[in-house]
Amino acid sequence: MYNVGFNYSFQNFAANGYVVLYTNPRGSTGYGTEFGAAISQAYPGVDHEDLMAGVDAVLVRGYIDPDRLFVTGCSGGGVLSSWAIGQTERFAAAAVRCPVTNWISMAGTTDVPLFTFNWFDRPFWEDPSDWLARSPLMLAGKVKTPTLLMTGELDLRTPMSQTEEYYVALKMQGVPVVLLRFHEEYHGTGSRPSNFMRTQAYIMDWFEKKGRIPGVTVEAEE
Secondary structure (H helix, E strand, O other): OOOOOOOHHHHHHHHOOOOOOOOOOEOEOOOOHHHHHHHOOOOOOHHHHHHHHHHHHHHOOOOOOOOOOEEEEEOHHHHHHHHHHHHOOOOOEEEEEOOOOOHHHHHHHOOOHHHHHOOOOOOOOOOOHHHHHOOHHHHHHHOOOOEEEEEEOOOOOOOHHHHHHHHHHHHHHOOOEEEEEEOOOOOOOOOOHHHHHHHHHHHHHHHHHHOOOOOOOOOOOO
16 A cells, blocks of 8 residues: 655656556555455456556546556566566556566575465475466466566565566567666665666656657567
8 A cells, every 4th residue: 555655756757748557456455454365375366457457447537548558566566567468468568677477486586485385375396387377477478568677686585587587488489578687786676876767767768669659660679
């Protein structure tokens, strides 16, 4: 649940002509235990459905260009943004930061392994099906969205290997994708002021170049 504090990222996008949508989907707080627990051992899932419902609700208001929708997020938002582009082609571009893309490899490399195991009924060595079904990596074959990936090189929570696995899969599919490795960053990409500013600049530049803007052609990166 978002507070009322100033969010530079949201305000910066709004100041540059974007409509910023951020919602409180199931799995977050503020609406009681049942609402917050809706994604327990079912993540990602209904939270993604809530986010897409929010997009639909804004679109019907008539002031949004449906051909220039963008999605971004870090950590849990990295999970959901990588999941979203495997579910739909509605977004013109995505910026996925510090994601979990493979729950099985995540469990053996993160600094919170028990947290990861608690998302599933059974460990993957007993039954990997649910672990794979909820890994964005397994949807890489469906991704068409130009995707910018950004993760800190020192990230212990959602290690760089999670991003690298996803990057290679998208490259193999011929998806326009770029991986940016943030030097001296742990979880997130903005603890250093210079990296904080770079994060904003890179995302906005990616959206403008890959956003189906008339006269701009989306091509695979070299």
